[in-house]
Amino acid sequence: MSKEELQNGLNPQQREALLHTDGPLLVLAGAGSGKTRVITHKYALLTKEEKVSPSSIFTVTFTNKAANEMKERISSLISDDLKGCWIGTFHSQCNRILRSDITALGYRSEFVIYDESDRHSLIRHILRELKIYEALYKGVASRISSLKASMVTPEEFLSSGDGFGFDEKLAKVYIRFQDELRRCNALDFDDLIMLTVRLFQEHPDVLQKYREKFAYILVDEFQDTNRAQYQLVKFLASGHGNIFAVGDDDQSIYRFRGAEVKNILNFEKDFPGVKVIKLEQNYRSTQNILDVSGSIISKNPKRNVKTLWTDRGRGEKVFFYWLPVEEDEAKYVVRTIKDIYLKGVYNYRDMAVLYRINLQSRVIEEALRREGIPYRVVGGMSFYERKEVKDIIAYLRLCVNHHDNVSLRRIINTPHRGIGSATLNKIEQESKRRGISLFEAIRRICKTKSSSQTVIDKLDVFLKLINGISGLKDSSASEAIKSVVELTSYAEELEEQRIQNLTELMISAEGSSIDEFLDRVSLVTRLDESMPDDSISLMTLHTAKGLEFPVVFIVGIEEGLIPYFKSADNEEEVHEERRLFYVGLTRAKDILCLTGARRRRIFSKRQEQEPSRFLKDIPREHCHWVEKAACKKVSGNGSKEKGFARNKAVVYAFPYKTGCRVRHPKWGIGVVRDCYGKGDDLKVCVNFPGVGIKRLALKFAHLERI
DNA sequence: CGAATTGAGTTTTTT
DNA sequence: ACTCAATTCG
Numbered sequence: 031m032s033k034e035e036l037q038n039g040l041n042p043q044q045r046e047a048l049l050h051t052d053g054p055l056l057v058l059a060g061a062g063s064g065k066t067r068v069i070t071h072k073y074a075l076l077t078k079e080e081k082v083s084p085s086s087i088f089t090v091t092f093t094n095k096a097a098n099e100m101k102e103r104i105s106s107l108i109s110d111d112l113k114g115c116w117i118g119t120f121h122s123q124c125n126r127i128l129r130s131d132i133t134a135l136g137y138r139s140e141f142v143i144y145d146e147s148d149r150h151s152l153i154r155h156i157l158r159e160l161k162i163y164e165a166l167y168k169g170v171a172s173r174i175s176s177l178k179a180s181m182v183t184p185e186e187f188l189s190s191g192d193g194f195g196f197d198e199k200l201a202k203v204y205i206r207f208q209d210e211l212r213r214c215n216a217l218d219f220d221d222l223i224m225l226t227v228r229l230f231q232e233h234p235d236v237l238q239k240y241r242e243k244f245a246y247i248l249v250d251e252f253q254d255t256n257r258a259q260y261q262l263v264k265f266l267a268s269g270h271g272n273i274f275a276v277g278d279d280d281q282s283i284y285r286f287r288g289a290e291v292k293n294i295l296n297f298e299k300d301f302p303g304v305k306v307i308k309l310e311q312n313y314r315s316t317q318n319i320l321d322v323s324g325s326i327i328s329k330n331p332k333r334n335v336k337t338l339w340t341d342r343g344r345g346e347k348v349f350f351y352w353l354p355v356e357e358d359e360a361k362y363v364v365r366t367i368k369d370i371y372l373k374g375v376y377n378y379r380d381m382a383v384l385y386r387i388n389l390q391s392r393v394i395e396e397a398l399r400r401e402g403i404p405y406r407v408v409g410g411m412s413f414y415e416r417k418e419v420k421d422i423i424a425y426l427r428l429c430v431n432h433h434d435n436v437s438l439r440r441i442i443n444t445p446h447r448g449i450g451s452a453t454l455n456k457i458e459q460e461s462k463r464r465g466i467s468l469f470e471a472i473r474r475i476c477k478t479k480s481s482s483q484t485v486i487d488k489l490d491v492f493l494k495l496i497n498g499i500s501g502l503k504d505s506s507a508s509e510a511i512k513s514v515v516e517l518t519s520y521a522e523e524l525e526e527q528r529i530q531n532l533t534e535l536m537i538s539a540e541g542s543s544i545d546e547f548l549d550r551v552s553l554v555t556r557l558d559e560s561m562p563d564d565s566i567s568l569m570t571l572h573t574a575k576g577l578e579f580p581v582v583f584i585v586g587i588e589e590g591l592i593p594y595f596k597s598a599d600n601e602e603e604v605h606e607e608r609r610l611f612y613v614g615l616t617r618a619k620d621i622l623c624l625t626g627a628r629r630r631r632i633f634s635k636r637q638e639q640e641p642s643r644f645l646k647d648i649p650r651e652h653c654h655w656v657e658k659a660a661c662k663k664v665s666g667n668g669s670k671e672k673g674f675a676r677n678k679a680v681v682y683a684f685p686y687k688t689g690c691r692v693r694h695p696k697w698g699i700g701v702v703r704d705c706y707g708k709g710d711d712l713k714v715c716v717n718f719p720g721v722g723i724k725r726l727a728l729k730f731a732h733l734e735r736i
Numbered sequence: 737c738g739a740a741t742t743g744a745g746t747t748t749t750t751t
Numbered sequence: 752a753c754t755c756a757a758t759t760c761g
Contacts (some may be wrong), residue, residue, distance in 0.1 A: 093750065121751045145751075165756080166746085219751045254750095287749060385746055389753095443737095450737050462738085553751060572748050594747060610748080633746060634752045 031107055033079050034186035036071045044068050046079035047307045048075060052268070054301035056252075056294070057276040060336045061323070061616035062314030062578065064275045069248060072274060074107040076246055083117035088244040088261075088266060092121055093253050094554050096576065099251070116244070120259050121219055122553050127240065128217070135234050136227060137212070140545070143552035144218045145210070147415065148436045149175075155439070156206050161200055174204050178255040179288035181227060184208070195228050213467065215433045223258040230265040241269040246596040252277030252297075256288035264300060271301060279334050280327050280404055283572060285602070285608045294334070297615075309679040312338040314578050316345025318652045319622050325617035329647050330605050333674040348648075349623040350587075352657040354361045360397035362658075365565060365581050366623060368401060370581060378404060381581040383569040384614050389632075391568050394585065409573045412555045418520075418528045419535050423551055426507075426544055429500040432469040432629060435461075439468070448488050456481060469496070477725050507539035507547035539645045571614040582618035584611075587626040611644050641676060692732040 032518050035711035037045050047057050047068050073089065075081040091097045097118050116123060117507070125143070132139055144152070154167045162170075177187055184204040189198070194520035217225065230237040247267040249255070252275040255263070267273035275297060284290040298304050310319055320338045327333070353359045363383060383394055392409055393663050398405045413419065421444055424437035443449045460480075472489050481489075498517055502510045511532070515521050521529050539547045562644055567579070571592075590638065591608030604717060615622060630639050692714075714733065 102746095119751065143751090146749095222751080284749075285749085389746085446737085448737075545743065556751065570748065631752080697751085 031074060031078065033075060036075050036078075036107070039311075040071070040313050041718055043307055043311070043688065045647060047309070048072055050078070050307075052272060054271050054297075054304040055274045056304055057309060057338060058294075058306065058334050059276050059278050059309040060312060060338045061278065061281060061613070062312045063309035064311075065278075065309060066314055068278055069250060069274075069355075070103040070308070073100075073104050073399065076231075077110065082245055084110070084112055084117075086243060086245040087116060087174065087175065087248060088119040088123065088246070089115075089248040090123055090250065090263070091117075092254055093576075094122075096250060097122075118260070119553070121222045124262070124465050125223040125462045125549065125553060127226050127613075128222065128229070130235075130713075131229060131236050132225065134236060137225070137228055138215055140215070140431065142214075142216045142431055142434055142437075142548060143222070143656065144214075144216045144436065145414075147420065147534065147718070148216070149218050151439065152210055152436050152634055153203065153207060156210065156315075157205055158200070160188050160206070162203070164471050170200060170203055173200055174207060175218075175220050176288050177204065178224050179219075179258050179533075181258050181261060182222060194428050204555050209434070213433060215431050220258070221407065222559070223262060227258050227261045227265065230262070235386075236437055237265060240266060245272060247273040247396050249273070249275040249277075250590070251295050253279050253282040253291050253294055254284050254289045255293050257290055257293075260290070260296075267301070271303075273301060278336075280330070280336065280609055281575065281613050283575065283606060283613055285606050302445045305684075308334070308336055310336050310714055312340045312373060315340060315616060315622075316342050316620060318345050318347055319618050322348045322614055322648050323621070323654050325647050325649055325652075326608060326615060326644055327612040330608055339537075346621050350648075350653050350655050351623070351625045352628060353627050354658065356393050356586075356627045356630045358658070359399075359585055360393040363394060363585060363625060364397040364401050364403065365624070366583070367403060367581075370621070371403075376580055377406045378564045380579060380642070381583070382569065382574065382577070382579040382583060382617065383583045384569060384571050384617070385585050386594055386610075388570060390586050390591070398435045398566065404563060405568055406565045408567050408569040413534070414526075414530070414551050414555065416531055417565070418524065418531055422511055422514055422532060422535060423548070425496075425518065426497060428469070428496060428502060429503065429510075430548065431545060432496075432500075433467040433527075435468045442492060445518060445522070449492065450733055453481075453485055465646060476653055502542065505544075506538045507542045507544045511539055512535045512542055541587065554726060555637075569609050574617050575613050576660075578619055580619045581621040581623075582614070583623045583625065584614045584696050586630070587611075587642045587645060588630065589642055590632070591636070592642045592644065608644060611642075624719060694731060698731060716736070 035365075037048065038201060041064075044067065046053065048071050057065065058066060064487065069089075073087060073386045076087060077084055089097075089100065091100060101112055101115070101117050104117070116126075118126070128137075129139055132141070150167055150171055153171045154164055157164045157167055157170065177184075182190075184201045187204065211221065223243070230240070239412040244266055247263060249263055254277070257698065259476070264277075275294075277294060279291050282289060285291070293592055315323075317340055320340055324338060326334070337480060349360055351359075352360055367378075367381055367383075369383065369712050371378060383391075383735060385391060385394070388409070395405065395407070414423070421441055424434075424440045426435050427437045428441065439454070457468055457475065460466075460475055461468045464471065464474065466474070472493060476490050476493060476600055479486060495517060499510070499514055502513050505513075521532065524532075542550065571584070589598070590597075593604050594609050597603035598605050624645075626639065626641055630637055713729070
């Protein structure tokens with residue numbers, strides 16, 4: 031594509047951002063303003079016109095999904111292949127750098143990467159040893175994580191500490207944690223960033239090498255960077271200043287995990303002469319949706335004001351429904367979903383239900399199930415977090431790296447081989463006494479026969495097993511997985527579904543070496559989520575960031591949920607809740623429907639709920655505002671719930687009930703899903719197995735009741 | 737060593 | 752209400 035072609039279809043601001051090639055540039059991109067478009071076109075322009083090699087453009091995103099999407103879109107713009115390009119997540123980019131240069135910091139380059147749960151088990155182990163209440167491990171882990179994300183060393187933390195006992199203990203755990211990681215030859219996610227920054231700090235020659243290598247730095251979702259990530263980018267860019275950062279401070283919703291919006295503000299200080307461009311034309315939503323979301327976000331102070339506009343027209347008003355209890359809310363949402371679906375304009379995949387906390391999905395799911403509407407809950411446990419998958423990966427890690435104590439602890443008795451806590455304690459002691467890894471300690475115990483024969487026998491079996499698998503080091507990852515499963519008899523007495531998962535794991539490993547595979551599973555959280563079926567998406571507001579749907583429901587717009595009660599007394603956090611709400615609102619393209627319930631069960635307590643304070647900021651003229659005292663329209667069946675079954679209002683006598691069977695001359699036998707309309711316009715929705723769901727005008731479809 | 741029972745706590749999440 | 756985890760019992 032030529033320079034001219036790359037500009038086609040861009041608005042003036044986008045074009046300006048595209049054509050600014052030298053020096054720092056900050057693009058404040060409102061929701062739905064086509065930021066990815068600008069980034070990808072920029073990338074294409076740099077490689078095509080400026081003849082910059084893809085290997086000289088350092089491009090970072092936060093998620094793999096974003097990185098892949100970007101790669102795809104770029105490769106459709108330029109015909110060259112992107113081999114050797116540097117487009118990836120912060121973590122994968124840092125991994126790449128560290129794999130080649132971490133030895134400068136005294137680490138070995140074959141480190142393994144610990145995920146959240148590995149980190150948790152290591153911290154629990156340390157707490158146990160230091161005799162600190164173990165149940166605190168989650169809090170401790172997250173404190174340490176945020177210290178590392180802010181590049182604070184244990185020493186610095188200690189000196190800045192308030193001298194209260196707990197901080198001292200925390201620092202101790204922190205030191206110990208880093209120490210253990212090192213002994214295990216492992217890095218956690220925070221280390222990947224932190225150590226890369228440290229590498230640049232302490233080794234100017236290495237920094238110089240990368241500065242020369244990367245002529246341009248592109249940062250996506252800049253508002254989500256934490257301090258370490260920002261330092262990283264700053265290091266790379268401060269030589270030539272060719273940094274191109276894209277973000278939206280209004281969509282900063284990850285403060286709780288260390289994101290610092292102030293990086294956007296600092297940016298103008300750190301890179302003098304920065305050009306700031308705002309993208310305010312929105313290509314996603316109707317004007318009504320933009321007005322409503324704008325009225326919400328404009329109440330936040332300290333923001334880069336952006337006023338989104340669209341040429342799409344006003345569109346539907348935004349719906350707000352206030353219902354008596356959460357079940358009513360769910361029912362209302364589901365009924366509306368069905369109504370919309372049956373009108374035929376939108377499919378289920380075009381709709382999403384968003385909520386503040388995962389717990390809220392339950393009621394919605396139940397209501398959807400009752401109506402037989404297909405749905406999927408987005409988020410939740412990722413494939414690689416499943417126990418059986420993690421177990422097998424632990425075996426692989428241990429084989430590649432005998433120092434990996436965390437993996438060893440995980441699988442030493444999985445599947446059961448009679449090695450319990452007593453034996454493990456003995457091993458731990460031996461390892462501590464000699465300053466060797468657990469694996470070495472086991473070897474020693476076996477060699478010196480310093481335990482009872484039964485224990486030695488069991489340990490010996492384990493040793494032989496690991497040694498046997500270690501022999502597979504050079505075989506392919508999928509071979510190795512197969513062998514691990516066989517040698518450990520892992521699949522025995524495992525449920526069918528879990529065996530399936532292992533098969534899936536093997537398939538996903540095909541074609542990679544063990545090292546590559548381990549890297550990938552650490553840095554890629556979920557398998558590519560395929561979504562071929564037509565189903566409603568359910569997810570939290572956080573998960574919805576970056577996505578868009580023609581029809582969006584946001585449920586539970588109540589005080590206590592949005593803003594969440596734990597945030598309600600902290601001003602900063604209320605601002606973040608407001609942004610979160612804003613993110614949710616701006617996901618909608620055509621139809622936006624907000625709901626809330628007057629009474630709701632939260633943690634088994636029935637609570638009287640107030641409408642969210644944010645609702646006060648929405649101008650009523652953009653909304654259909656409906657408060658329901660009780661559920662009026664009860665759809666024939668399913669109204670046996672207490673309270674509002676009184677209106678047995680079967681409005682029209684439909685000839686077909688949901689669930690009854692019919693025969694169609696062409697499609698055969700099907701099940702009636704729904705029946706609506708009246709008179710000559712009576713429509714019936716039938717699911718024909720193997721054919722799919724059909725909507726038929728009763729008048730023309732020659733249905734036969736069976 | 738492993739199963740069963742009791743008890744505490746309860747946001748959001750990517751890598 | 753429900754989950755997850757620790758402790759206790761067999």
